[in-house]
Amino acid sequence: MPITLHMVATLDGFIARKNNDVSWLETAESVYEGGEAMSEEEVAAFIKSIDCYVMGSRTYEHALEIGWPYGDTPVVVVTSREWPAARKSIELYSGDLKALVETKLAPRYRNVWLVGGAMLCRRFLELGLVDEINLKIAPSLLGEGLRLFDGPVAAERWNLKNVVAYKNGFVELSYSTR
Numbered sequence: 001m002p003i004t005l006h007m008v009a010t011l012d013g014f015i016a017r018k019n020n021d022v023s024w025l026e027t028a029e030s031v032y033e034g035g036e037a038m039s040e041e042e043v044a045a046f047i048k049s050i051d052c053y054v055m056g057s058r059t060y061e062h063a064l065e066i067g068w069p070y071g072d073t074p075v076v077v078v079t080s081r082e083w084p085a086a087r088k089s090i091e092l093y094s095g096d097l098k099a100l101v102e103t104k105l106a107p108r109y110r111n112v113w114l115v116g117g118a119m120l121c122r123r124f125l126e127l128g129l130v131d132e133i134n135l136k137i138a139p140s141l142l143g144e145g146l147r148l149f150d151g152p153v154a155a156e157r158w159n160l161k162n163v164v165a166y167k168n169g170f171v172e173l174s175y176s177t178r
């Protein structure tokens, strides 16, 4: 079961403004004529292929605030707090991350996406729990905000597997450890 780390970063390496704002993610206009555009059916099929999302508690709280984008797909929220889950599809997890992957995710899911934030992604990388990195670069500079990874990560070479440029100016880079 591969774990894919997915994040969207600006050209200057930020994933959110200081106040958590991610409105720069939404660019409706077509800016790059040579780019691809995914149809609604393609987006739906792609999303359907993800059978579990994993996220840190701050990403979770922000996703609830802006309107839950994960539908009924199972979501594991990593937190040290004890609090009620806001939806049936959500499971809160606290404890060892390696154990989370080996005992909870691997036996149940085929395609797990780790979707932020900076803090949890860095921890997963440090522990060697990420198999693939899917990084989207947004056509914006933010100047300041929350950095892609919250602090240093281990130096490691990743292999580029795919590049897709989209009509909306975003570029998707896919990397794998192998």
Ligand SMILES: NC(=O)c1ccc[n+]([C@@H]2O[C@H](COP(=O)([O-])OP(=O)(O)OC[C@H]3O[C@@H](n4cnc5c(N)ncnc54)[C@H](OP(=O)(O)O)[C@@H]3O)[C@@H](O)[C@H]2O)c1
Binding pocket: 006, 007, 008, 009, 014, 015, 016, 019, 020, 021, 022, 055, 056, 057, 058, 059, 060, 062, 078, 079, 080, 081, 094, 095, 097, 115, 116, 117, 118, 119, 120, 121, 123, 146, 150
């Ligand atoms: N651009 C993008 O692609 C993207 C993607 C995701 C998120 N974001 C943005 O990023 C921001 C949130 O990121 P963030 O880095 O501040 O926070 P985060 O990684 O989403 O969440 C951090 C929290 O996760 C829990 N956590 C992390 N590691 C843990 C561990 N090893 N064991 C137990 N709990 C652990 C802790 O929760 P407790 O404090 O509850 O214990 C910690 O406070 C939001 O603004 C969000 O909108 C952007």
